[in-house]
Amino acid sequence: MPLTFNDKIFDDIEKGNKKWQEKLDKVFGAKPERLTRFSTVSDREIDRIYTPADVRDQDFTADIGFPGDYPFTRGVQPSMYRGRFWTMRMFAGLGSAKDTNKRFHLLVKEGQTGLSTAFDMPTLMGYDSDSPKARGECGKCGVAIDTLKDIEDLFEGLPIEKITTSMTINPPASIIWAMYIAMAEKRGIDRKAIGGTIQNDMLKEFIAQKTFMCPPVPSVRIIEDTVEFGTKEVPRWNTISISGYHIREAGSTAVQELAFTLADGIAYTEKAIERGLDVDEFAPRFSFFFNSHLDFFEEVAKFRAARRMWAKIMKERFKAKDPRSWWLRFHTQTAGCSLTAQQPYNNVVRTALQALAAVMGGTQSLHTNSLDEVLAIPTEEAATIALRTQQIIAEESGVANTIDPLGGSYFVEALTDRMEEEAFDIIQRIDDMGGMLSAIEKNFPQQEIADSAYHYQRQIDEKEKTVVGVNKYAVEEEIPVEVLEIDEELESLQIEKTNRVKTERDNKRVAECLERVGDACSGEQNIMEFLIEAVKADATLQEVCDVYRKVYGEYRDPGIY
C-alpha cells in the first residue's frame, strides 16, 4: 500500500504542484533563479520541491520498513543509536610503532572506542624500511611495520581482547593480519577472541587507491584464503572491508561509489562461493567502508540505498538465508578530498557536516578528518578536535535520539530510490562485461572515475561549483596552523631496529617458513597458517611479499588519465 495517500490526493498534489510551479515561473521570470541548474556535488540535478507524488510507488513495509528488518533501509540493527552510538574510530598512524602507540593511548583516553591503523607507504606496498624503494617514505603517512616486533610495539598496553582494531592494509593484509594473530597468541589470547577488520579489498586498489602488488586474479585468491581462514578460525574478524571511500576520493560520483563498491562485494562473494564456502558462513563477516562527502542529502540517500541494495543482492542474487548476511554494516570517513589547504579552520565545519550525514545515514563507525589532514599527518590537537566533533554530534545535537530521522522525507526517499536504480544499472553493465575483474581489465571503472574527476575539477575552475576559500571568498594568507613533521632520523632508526631482529632470529627457520609460504601460494593450500608461522619466526613483511611477487608477478599501473 503506497504510503497513506489515495489517488484523489495525488490528483490534488499534481494540481497544487502545477499551480505553484507556474507561480514560481512568473517570479523567476522577473528575477531569475539563483542558478540555471541546481545539482549535487556529483552533478545530479535536483528539483525545486519533492512531494508525495515523487514516492508514490514506494511501499512502506517493503521498501522502508523498520530498522533491523529487511531491506534495512532504516538501519541494520533494530535499536541503532538508541542502544549505543556508532564506534568512534580515528584513523591514526605516524612515524614508528612507538610514536603511533602513544597516539592510540591518547585517543583512547579521550574517549575513542575503537582503534584504526594507518600504515606508511612502504608497508602498504609490501616493502621493508631498508628497501631502496622505501627511501624518503618511512613513517611519513602512517606507521612503519617491518616485523612482528613492530606490531607488538604498536599495540603495547592496549587491551586487544576488548577493543576492536581496524587496519587499513591491502596487498600485505594477510601478513599484517598474521602478525596481529601472532601477537595475540603470544599474549595468551585465543584467536577466536580477537575482533577487528583488515581492509583487504584489492579490487578497489586497481580501481582507485592504487596500492597494488600482484595482478588482480592472484590478489583475489589471497583474499579468499583470508575469508576462508577467518570464517573457521577468527570468527569475530571482518575479513574484507569493501571500500567505496577511495573510489570517491579518486573522483567518482556518489552513484559510482555505490555501484562499484557493491560490484566489488558481488565479485568477492562469487569467488568465495566458487571455493565451496556457503554464503551464510562468510557473508556476515563482510563489512563496508564509505565516504561521506559534502552534499548532505545525497550522502544520506546513498547510505540508505546501499543498505537496501546489498540486502536485495544477498537475499535475491545469492540466496543467503541468514539475516546477518543481508546486513550492510559500514564504517565511514569524511571526505579528505573536500578539505582545503586554504583557510584550514573551515575544514572543521566541512567535517562536521559530513559526519552528520554519516550519522543520519546510520553508520556503524566513523572517522572524522582533522582540519590539518590536507597538509600533513594530524597533530594531537587537530585529531582531538575531530574526535570532539563526533562527540558533539552524538551527545549534544540530539540527532541520535530517533532512528533514521530523515526517513519519510519526500526528497530523501525519492533520492534514495533514484540512486538505487542508477547504481543497479551500472552493476548490470559490469555484469554484462563478465563481472568486476573483467571490467577492471577493460579499465571501465578507472576511466569512468577519471571522467568524473575531470568534470568536477572543470566545474570548480569555471566556478560552477563553489569551494569556499579557494574559488570564492579567497584571501591572501599564511597557513595559520602548526604542521606535524616526521623526524627524518626515523628512517635510520627503523632500519636499525629491523636489522637487529634479523641478526637475532634463526635464519634457517625463516627460510624454511618462507619456502612453505611459497609452496602454499603456488598450490591450493590456504596460506594463513604458514604466514602466522613465518611471522612468528620473525620473517619480515617484505620477505613474505617477495614470495608473493615471485610466485604471482607484479602488476603495473596502466596509467589511464
Next chain:
Amino acid sequence: MKQKRRVRVMVAKPGLDGHDRGARIIARAYRDAGFEVVYTGLHQTPEEIVEAAIQEDVDMIGLSSLAGAHKYLFPAVVELLREKAADDIVVCGGGIIPDDDIKELKELGVKEVFTPGTPLDDIVKWVEHNITPRQD
C-alpha cells in the same frame, strides 16, 4: 624553415604514493591545452623517470607527490638529470607540499611547485609562458 614542435610534458608519479587523481587531471588538462603528454603511471623511481624523460625528449617533467616523500624524490630527479647532462629539462612539482618545503625545493632546482586549489588554467598558462619547446 623548421617548425617549432608542441610542448612535450611528462607527468610523473615518483615513489610509492598512489594518489593519482591530481596527476591524471593535470595530464588531461595539458592534453586539452594542446601539449604532447607522457604519463608515467604510478610507482616510478627517480631513475626510471629520468630515463623515460630523456628517451621521450620532453621539455618538462611535472612530479606529483601527496604522501610526504617530495623532499627526497623531487631533488633526486633534478640531480639525476644534471648527472645525465639533461638539466635543460625543467622540473616542476605539485601535491601536498608545505610552504617551507617549497622554498627548499626551489633552491634545489625545482622550478615551480603547484599546491592544491591552483586552477588548471593557471598551471597551463605557467607552462605556456615558461617552457619553450626545443627544435626537433
